[in-house]
Amino acid sequence: FIEKEEDGSSSQGVKRELAFTFSFPVKHSSISSGVLIKWTKGFEISEMVGRDIAECLQVALNTRGLDMHVAALVNDTVGALSLGYYHDPDTVVAVVFGTGSNACYLERTDAIIKSQGLLTTSGSMVVNMEWGNFWSSHLPRTSYDIELDAESSNSNDMGFEKMIAGMYLGMDREFECLQTTLHLNNNNNLYIPMYIFFE
Missing domain, CATH: 3.30.420 (Nucleotidyltransferase; domain 5)
Known part of the structure; x- marks a missing residue:
């Protein structure tokens, strides 16, 4: 410019x-x-x-x-x-x-x-x-939201953003897919972060 x-x-x-x-x-x-x-x-x-x-x-x-x-x-x-x-x-x-x-x-x-x-x-x-950074006990959090927060570099911070923002939506869906797949069969490769996106 x-x-x-x-x-x-x-x-x-x-x-x-x-x-x-x-x-x-x-x-x-x-x-x-x-x-x-x-x-x-x-x-x-x-x-x-x-x-x-x-x-x-x-x-x-x-x-x-x-x-x-x-x-x-x-x-x-x-x-x-x-x-x-x-x-x-x-x-x-x-x-x-x-x-x-x-x-x-x-x-x-x-x-x-x-x-x-x-x-x-x-x-x-x-x-x-x-x-x-909004947090409230009245804001429902799924197990995926909790896991995503725990795995992030800034856990217990920016909670609302992690639930709705573009940066985190893919990771949240990855946790959902991982849990669903592990429930259906035991594929150990799915424990590797970002495995679904790179395979």
Whole structure:
């Protein structure tokens, strides 16, 4: 993309602005900066946790000599809600079902305890739910959900996401097929992770 846009510099000499979509839990300190809380979806780059993700991208852009400024750091659901709201101001919710899953919605600012004292001109604020980590005793879990969680690199974390997101659906079905096949006959090769997909 940047190659097509030449060197990233504007013909008017104005620095181009970049919106950075980052689909992981972040603690925002402004619209253009935020610290990575933790990785999800199987990513594990420990030295990045606790660092300002937008600042890291800005340093990389500067190092490459690209005259671009990270003007916004947004979650994919927030980006989807922004686009929906741009096209239809009645849009109040966005949901992503992809490798992971998440939702966000518009809430009245006075109903958000963390925002007390913050000024907004609209009277509302986007709430990023990060619902992938939702756990509840009221949420039914199958034996396959429990086994998938136990076998994952982040057990007891991101439970709801493991039940519904694309990254995990194949593994969940694999556990189901394994249990069904073992019930029907004793094929030891089916104990090998991902065996069904590679044979």
